[in-house]
Amino acid sequence: MSDQEYIPKSKAGKWFNDRLPLLTLGAHLTDYPTPKNLNYWWTFGGILTFCLLTQIITGIVLAMHYVAHADLAFASVEHIMRDVNYGWLIRYIHSNGASMFFLAVYIHIFRSLFYGSYKSPREVIWIIGLLIYLLMMAAAFMGYVLPWGQMSFWGATVITNLFSAIPLVGDSITTWLWGAYSVDNPTLNRFFSLHYLIPFLILGLVVLHIWALHVPGNNNPVGIDIKKPSKDTVPFHPYITIKDAFALLMFMIIFAGFVFFSPNVLGHSDNYIPANPLVTPAHIVPEWYLLPFYAILRSVPDKLGGVILMFGAIFILFVLPWLDTSKVRSAVFRPIYRQFYWIFVLDVLMLGYMGAMPAEGIYLVLARVGTIYYFAHFIIVMPVVGLLEKTDPIPMSISEPVLTGGADPALARKDNEKI
Amino acid sequence: MSKEEKKVNRRDFLFTASYTIGAVGLGAVVWPLVHQMNPDKAQQALATTEVDVSQVEPGNSITVLWRGKPVFLKRRTQEEIAEARAVSMSDLPDPQKDEERVKDGKDEWLVMLGVCTHLGCVPLKDKGDYNGWFCPCHGSHYDVSGRIRKGPAPTNMEIPKYEFVDNNTIKIG
Numbered sequence: 001m002s003d004q005e006y007i008p009k010s011k012a013g014k015w016f017n018d019r020l021p022l023l024t025l026g027a028h029l030t031d032y033p034t035p036k037n038l039n040y041w042w043t044f045g046g047i048l049t050f051c052l053l054t055q056i057i058t059g060i061v062l063a064m065h066y067v068a069h070a071d072l073a074f075a076s077v078e079h080i081m082r083d084v085n086y087g088w089l090i091r092y093i094h095s096n097g098a099s100m101f102f103l104a105v106y107i108h109i110f111r112s113l114f115y116g117s118y119k120s121p122r123e124v125i126w127i128i129g130l131l132i133y134l135l136m137m138a139a140a141f142m143g144y145v146l147p148w149g150q151m152s153f154w155g156a157t158v159i160t161n162l163f164s165a166i167p168l169v170g171d172s173i174t175t176w177l178w179g180a181y182s183v184d185n186p187t188l189n190r191f192f193s194l195h196y197l198i199p200f201l202i203l204g205l206v207v208l209h210i211w212a213l214h215v216p217g218n219n220n221p222v223g224i225d226i227k228k229p230s231k232d233t234v235p236f237h238p239y240i241t242i243k244d245a246f247a248l249l250m251f252m253i254i255f256a257g258f259v260f261f262s263p264n265v266l267g268h269s270d271n272y273i274p275a276n277p278l279v280t281p282a283h284i285v286p287e288w289y290l291l292p293f294y295a296i297l298r299s300v301p302d303k304l305g306g307v308i309l310m311f312g313a314i315f316i317l318f319v320l321p322w323l324d325t326s327k328v329r330s331a332v333f334r335p336i337y338r339q340f341y342w343i344f345v346l347d348v349l350m351l352g353y354m355g356a357m358p359a360e361g362i363y364l365v366l367a368r369v370g371t372i373y374y375f376a377h378f379i380i381v382m383p384v385v386g387l388l389e390k391t392d393p394i395p396m397s398i399s400e401p402v403l404t405g406g407a408d409p410a411l412a413r414k415d416n417e418k419i
Numbered sequence: 420m421s422k423e424e425k426k427v428n429r430r431d432f433l434f435t436a437s438y439t440i441g442a443v444g445l446g447a448v449v450w451p452l453v454h455q456m457n458p459d460k461a462q463q464a465l466a467t468t469e470v471d472v473s474q475v476e477p478g479n480s481i482t483v484l485w486r487g488k489p490v491f492l493k494r495r496t497q498e499e500i501a502e503a504r505a506v507s508m509s510d511l512p513d514p515q516k517d518e519e520r521v522k523d524g525k526d527e528w529l530v531m532l533g534v535c536t537h538l539g540c541v542p543l544k545d546k547g548d549y550n551g552w553f554c555p556c557h558g559s560h561y562d563v564s565g566r567i568r569k570g571p572a573p574t575n576m577e578i579p580k581y582e583f584v585d586n587n588t589i590k591i592g
Contacts (some may be wrong), residue, residue, distance in 0.1 A: 185489070
């Protein structure tokens with residue numbers, strides 16, 4: 001790699017770089033050869049980095065005004081909203097930022113699913129990404145508890161009670177999580193501590209995620225291995241940085257739209273009622289980004305079974321690289337898988353909708369169908385389609401379809417015939 | 420490899436002893452860090468509550484907070500008791516006689532944790548298909564004895580430890 005050859009121009013730079021090669025790292029990140037056909041679905045890595053930093057910065061500020069005590073937390077959040085200078089803005093950025101973070105991460109994950117970015121040699125990137133996703137869910141859940149409203153309290157109660165489904169030790173684990181005999185002040189205190197910790201764990205995993213990415217390099221819409229650097233690549237800066245910046249700007253417009261025009265549309269009005277351990281709200285619904293898993297939990301008429309399937313729905317993603325038997329990465333060249341992919345997307349969206357509806361009647365039936373299909377997609381569709389599908393011919397290089405006018409498989413095929 | 424090397428020697432002993440002591444030491448350090456999260460003495464000190472029930476009319480119930488959880492104290496009518504006792508054991512997912520859920524001679528008092536055994540919500544009274552409680556979170560139905568009849572909850576609502584201090588006072592915990 002050209003990294004080793006990098007020599008700082010200034011004498012001071014050279015002196016420093018010999019002792020800590022930060023400038024070499026900077027040069028690596030700047031020149032990093034990137035496939036030249038990356039589309040806008042590839043800009044969400046940068047957007048996610050922005051989301052993480054936004055949450056950390058606004059979170060640190062909020063922690064300067066928030067009080068993690070069952071008697072004071074609700075009032076301190078109202079204090080932030082009414083008294084603290086720009087407190088309303090910072091809090092709305094933080095609370096909507098969580099939703100935007102998940103919106104971006106879901107697009108990022110589904111991009112990976114479509115273009116086969118989780119496949120060899122990128123399994124470790126995928127797994128680290130899933131760990132980040134798990135930590136994000138933990139952070140979001142605990143953050144939602146902090147305002148100590150009705151949804152905070154009962155959401156915390158329902159989620160921590162999931163652990164009581166574990167045979168034998170379940171109740172002890174739940175009590176241990178609570179630090180009391182119900183969700184109470186000790187629970188709030190520790191959730192605040194962990195909510196503050198997790199973003200920094202995520203930050204560490206992001207470094208590993210990018211490090212693991214820079215070993216094989218980016219996947220790309222065509223999904224083929226490319227030589228790096230070559231005529232198929234461009235340096236990360238300025239080509240990718242400017243594309244990422246433009247996408248980020250568009251994303252920020254949507255983000256700001258939520259913050260300034262409908263800051264509560266993604267929340268629940270019940271959370272503006274202080275926590276009351278004697279009354280459960282009529283409709284307990286988690287935040288939108290957890291709804292598909294909630295639908296899976298409720299679709300099983302057995303407590304332990306529901307919990308196992310819900311966690312299983314996430315953990316099955318960890319073995320995805322080994323469930324997918326196809327040699328071809330990108331769904332662009334996989335006519336059968338491509339259709340199943342979109343059915344799967346619709347299935348997850350439907351499960352999300354069912355999670356928001358009451359678990360009865362037709363909703364429950366559809367949630368059950370959706371749950372079965374969710375698992376069937378990974379356990380049956382992916383291995384079988386990968387083995388049986390006749391894939392379209394893949395181009396030899398990125399330049400080939402680009403120079404013949406677009407990554408059209410038909411054109412690629414024609415070109416292949418010529419060769 | 421010669422036979423000599425396979426024999427346990429002083430070095431093997433030192434390795435095993437070091438690992439063992441190391442593991443014990445690690446455990447001794449980790450346990451306080453884990454155990455600190457369990458309920459502290461202040462939480463444990465809240466473990467009993469005395470309730471005056473003289474104002475509760477038959478057919479009514481009150482709810483009190485005990486260890487952060489609601490406890491339902493229901494004074495049942497004779498009809499409700501009869502209804503609870505008429506249920507066949509084979510209709511119950513978690514078979515338990517109504518007699519086992521109340522104190523002898525105090526049949527009218529049902530004292531139980533008002534916590535759904537599914538995921539911990541508070542069931543609503545006088546709702547559901549069995550004239551008892553209904554949990555709005557995930558749709559569990561309980562009967563007049565607080566026994567699970569339908570829905571995802573695995574067991575009957577829990578009966579806490581309690582006693583009658585006198586005819587009008589119940590001590591929970």
